[in-house]
Amino acid sequence: MSVTGVETPSADPEQDAPDPPAREPRPRSDRVGYLLLIPGIVWLLIFFAVPTAQLVATSLYDPGGSLDTGYAMTWSFGNYLSVLVEYQQQFLRSAGYALTATVAAILLGYPLAYAIAFKAGRYKNLMLVMVIAPFFTSFLVRTLAWKSILSDNGFLVSILKAVSVLPDDGRLLATPLAVVTGLTYNFLPFMVLPLYASLEKIDPRLVEAGQDLYANPITSFRKITLPLSMPGLVAGTLLTFIPAAGDYINSELLGTPNERMIGNVIDSQFLVQLDYPAAAASSVILMAAIVVLVMIYVRRAGTEELL
Amino acid sequence: MSERAERGTSERPSEQSSLVSERAERGTSERPRRSPVTASRRGPVHWLSEHLVMLLALAVLVYMFLPVLFVLIMSFNDPKNRLAYSFDAFTWDNWLNPCQAAGMCESVTKSLQIGFLSTVFATLLGTLVAFALVRHRFRGRAAISLLIFLPMATPEVVMGSSLLALFTSARLAGSLGFWSILVAHIMFCLSFVVVTVKARLAGMDSQYEQAAMDLYANEWQTFWRITFPLVFPGILAAALLSFSLSFDDFIVTNFNHGNTITFPMFVWGSAQRGIPPQVNVIGAVMFLIALGMVLAGGALQRQRER
Numbered sequence: 001m002s003v004t005g006v007e008t009p010s011a012d013p014e015q016d017a018p019d020p021p022a023r024e025p026r027p028r029s030d031r032v033g034y035l036l037l038i039p040g041i042v043w044l045l046i047f048f049a050v051p052t053a054q055l056v057a058t059s060l061y062d063p064g065g066s067l068d069t070g071y072a073m074t075w076s077f078g079n080y081l082s083v084l085v086e087y088q089q090q091f092l093r094s095a096g097y098a099l100t101a102t103v104a105a106i107l108l109g110y111p112l113a114y115a116i117a118f119k120a121g122r123y124k125n126l127m128l129v130m131v132i133a134p135f136f137t138s139f140l141v142r143t144l145a146w147k148s149i150l151s152d153n154g155f156l157v158s159i160l161k162a163v164s165v166l167p168d169d170g171r172l173l174a175t176p177l178a179v180v181t182g183l184t185y186n187f188l189p190f191m192v193l194p195l196y197a198s199l200e201k202i203d204p205r206l207v208e209a210g211q212d213l214y215a216n217p218i219t220s221f222r223k224i225t226l227p228l229s230m231p232g233l234v235a236g237t238l239l240t241f242i243p244a245a246g247d248y249i250n251s252e253l254l255g256t257p258n259e260r261m262i263g264n265v266i267d268s269q270f271l272v273q274l275d276y277p278a279a280a281a282s283s284v285i286l287m288a289a290i291v292v293l294v295m296i297y298v299r300r301a302g303t304e305e306l307l
Numbered sequence: 308m309s310e311r312a313e314r315g316t317s318e319r320p321s322e323q324s325s326l327v328s329e330r331a332e333r334g335t336s337e338r339p340r341r342s343p344v345t346a347s348r349r350g351p352v353h354w355l356s357e358h359l360v361m362l363l364a365l366a367v368l369v370y371m372f373l374p375v376l377f378v379l380i381m382s383f384n385d386p387k388n389r390l391a392y393s394f395d396a397f398t399w400d401n402w403l404n405p406c407q408a409a410g411m412c413e414s415v416t417k418s419l420q421i422g423f424l425s426t427v428f429a430t431l432l433g434t435l436v437a438f439a440l441v442r443h444r445f446r447g448r449a450a451i452s453l454l455i456f457l458p459m460a461t462p463e464v465v466m467g468s469s470l471l472a473l474f475t476s477a478r479l480a481g482s483l484g485f486w487s488i489l490v491a492h493i494m495f496c497l498s499f500v501v502v503t504v505k506a507r508l509a510g511m512d513s514q515y516e517q518a519a520m521d522l523y524a525n526e527w528q529t530f531w532r533i534t535f536p537l538v539f540p541g542i543l544a545a546a547l548l549s550f551s552l553s554f555d556d557f558i559v560t561n562f563n564h565g566n567t568i569t570f571p572m573f574v575w576g577s578a579q580r581g582i583p584p585q586v587n588v589i590g591a592v593m594f595l596i597a598l599g600m601v602l603a604g605g606a607l608q609r610q611r612e613r
Contacts, residue, residue, distance in 0.1 A: 030443065030444075032443060033439045033442075033443025033444060033445045034439075034445055036435040036436065036438050036439035036443065037435070037436055037439040037440075037443075037445065037451065039432050039435060040432035040433055040435060040436035040497055040501070041436065041451060041454065043432060043493065043494060043497060044454050044455065044458065044494065044497060044498075045454070047470065047473075047490055047491065047493075047494040048454070048457070048458050048466070048494055049454060050473060051466075051469035051470045051472060051473040052461075052465075052469050054469060054472050054473045054476060055465070055468065055469035055472050055473075058472045058476070067475070067480075108367045108370070109367070111360050111363035111364050111367065112363070112364040112367040112368065114360055114364070115360045115361050115363070115364030116364065118360075119360055119361050119364075120361075125605065127364070127368070129598075129601050129602070129605075130368055130371070130372070131368070131371065132601070133375075133594065133597065133598050133601065134371050134372055134374065134375045134594070135551075136551060136593055136594050136596075136597030136598070137374075137375055137378055137590045137591070137593050137594040137597075138554075138555050138570065138571060138574065138589070138590050138593060139555050139557065139571070140555075140557055140571050140574045140575060140578070141378055141574060141586060141587065141589070141590035142374040142375065142378065142590070143374075144574070144578060144582055144586075145373075145374035145375075145377040145378050145381070145590075146374055148377060148381070149373060149374065149377055185370065185371070185374070188367075188371060189371075238460070242460055242461075242462060243462060243463070245462060246462020246463060246464045246465065246558075247462075247464075247558075248464065248558075249557065249558070253578065263462070263464045263558075266464050266465075266468055267464065267561070267562075270468050270471060270562065271561070271562070276472065276475070279468060280468070280469075280472055283464065283465045283468050283469065286462060286464070286465060287461060287462065287465045290460070290462065291460075294460065
C-alpha cells in the first residue's frame with residue numbers, strides 16, 4: 001500500500017479536489033472507492049454476516065420447537081449448556097485431533113519448507129509445484145484414497161504386519177491415527193506454503209554470521225532461523241488448526257463413531273436430527289472457541305499484524 | 308516491475324511457474340552457505356547430516372503424493388466388487404467410458420457450471436474490492452478488512468450451517484438447489500480473491516502508471532493498458548483458486564444443496580456403497596489438468612523472460 005502513496009500527486013489532482021483533506025497520503029477518497037466496495041461487501045454482509053447473526057439467534061431459540069411448528073425466540077442460553085454437556089467428548093476430541101494434526105503438520109511441513117527454501121537449489125520451483133499439485137485432486141477423492149491405502153487388506157497394513165510393527169489383528173483404518181493422518185495430510189500445504197514464504201525471506205548472511213561467531217547449527221537454527229520464520233509458523237498453524245477443528249470428512253471416512261468430531265455432530269444435528277437450536281449452539285461454541293484460541297495464540301506469538 | 312529488477316540482480320534460475328511465482332518473487336539469492344568448518348568434516352555421518360533435511364522433505368513429498376498415485380492407479384482398475392479396494396485387473400474402460408457410472412457425469416457438469424459461475428462473480432466482486440482497498444480511501448477500513456478476513460477463518464461447517472439457518476428462517480429451505488450453492492460458493496471464494504488480488508496490487512510499482520500519465524494517457528487508457536495487464540496474473544491466480552475451491556467444496560454444499568448433486572456430493576453419496584472406479588478418472592483428470600496448467604504457466608513465463 002505504500003505504493004499508492006507515491007502515486008497521489010501526479011495521478012489525478014483534479015479528482016481529489018472535492019474530498020476532505022487527507023491525513024495520510026492516500027489517493028482518491030471518492031465515491032468510486034465506495035462503488036467498488038459495495039457489491040462485494042454487500043454480498044459478504046448478506047451471506048456471511050447476516051447468517052452468522054442468524055446462527056447466534058437460532059442458538060437461543062426454544063429447544064422445544066421444530067421445523068414444522070417454527071421456533072420461538074426464548075433466549076434459551078440453556079442450549080449451550082446442554083450441548084456442552086452432551087457433546088463434551090466430541091468437542092474435546094476435535095480440539096485434540098486438530099492439535100495433534102497441527103503439530104504433525106509442523107513436524108512434517110517445517111523440514112519440507114526448509115528444504116525448499118534453502119536446499120532445493122534449482123529444483124525449488126519443481127518442489128513447490130509438487131507441494132501444490134496433489135491438492136488439485138478432489139479433497140474427497142483423496143481422502144477416499146487414504147481409506148483404501150489404510151484398509152485392512154491394503155498393502156500398507158500387510159507391510160506393517162510383515163515387519164511386526166502392527167500386531168496381527170491390528171488395524172490402521174477406523175482408528176484415531178487414521179483420522180489424524182487424514183487431517184494432517186489434508187491441511188499440510190497450508191502449513192508448508194506460509195512457512196516457505198517466511199523462510200524464503202531470511203537472509204542467509206544472518207546464519208553465516210551466526211556460524212562465524214561459533215554458533216553450532218542447532219544454536220543458529222534456534223536463535224536465527226526459527227525466530228525469523230515465526231510469522232509463517234503462526235500463519236501455518238492457524239490455517240491448519242482452524243479447518244482441522246471443524247472438519248468431519250476425515251473422521252467420517254477414516255474413523256468410526258468413536259472418532260466422531262464436533263463437525264459430525266453439527267452436521268447430523270442440522271441435517272438428520274433437525275435440531276436447529278442445538279446445532280446452532282454447537283456451531284457458535286466451535287466458532288467462539290476458535291476465535292478465542294486464535295486471539296490468545298496470536299497475542300502470545302506476538303504477530304498481531306497478521307490479523 | 309520490481310520483481311524483475313530483483314530477479315536480475317540475484318541471478319536466480321528463472322524457471323518460475325505462474326502459480327508459485329508470487330511466493331518466490333521476493334526471494335533472496337541462493338549462494339552456497341557452507342562454512343569452512345562444516346565443509347572440512349567428511350564421511351557418511353556428515354553426508355547424512357548435510358542431506359537429512361532434504362531426505363525428510365522427500366519423504367514428506369512421498370506422503371503427499373501417495374493418495375494421488377493411488378487415484379491414478381485405481382483409475383485403471385476393473386474391480387470385481389464395488390466395496391473391495393484392491394487392484395483386480397487392468398482396464399482402459401474407465402477412461403474410455405467415464406460416464407458409465409450412473410449420475411456421475413451429470414454431477415461433474417453441475418460442478419463445472421457452479422464452479423464457472425462462482426469464479427466469474429467472485430473474481431469480479433473480489434477484484435473490485437481489492438482495488439478499493441489498495442487504491443481508494445474510505446471509512447470503516449478496519450471493519451471491512453475484518454469482514455473479508457472472517458470467512459477465511461471460519462470453519463466451513465459453521466459457514467454452511469449458518470447459511471442453512473438463514474435460508475430456513477427465510478422460508479427458502481424447500482427451494483434450495485443450484486442457486487443456493489452458487490450464492491454460498493461466491494461468498495467463500497470472495498475473500499480469497501480479495502486477498503490474492505490485493506497482494507499483487509499492493510506489491511505493484513506505480514512508476515509505469517505514472518509514466519503513462521506523463522505521456523498523456525487518460526485514466527481509462529492507463530488502467531486498461533498498464534494497470535490491468537500488470538494485475539492480471541493476480542486476477543488469474545485468484546480465478547483459478549476460486550474455481551478449485553468451488554469445484555472441490557463439500558461441507559458448505561452439503562448444507563445448502565437441496566436436491567442438486569455436485570461432484571463432491573456424488574462422491575460422498577457413493578462412498579457408502581463403494582465408489583465407482585470412474586470417480587478416480589475424474590480425480591486423475593483434475594490432477595493432470597492442474598499440473599499441465601502449472602507447467603504451461605511456468606514455460607510461458609520462462610519464454611517471456613527470455
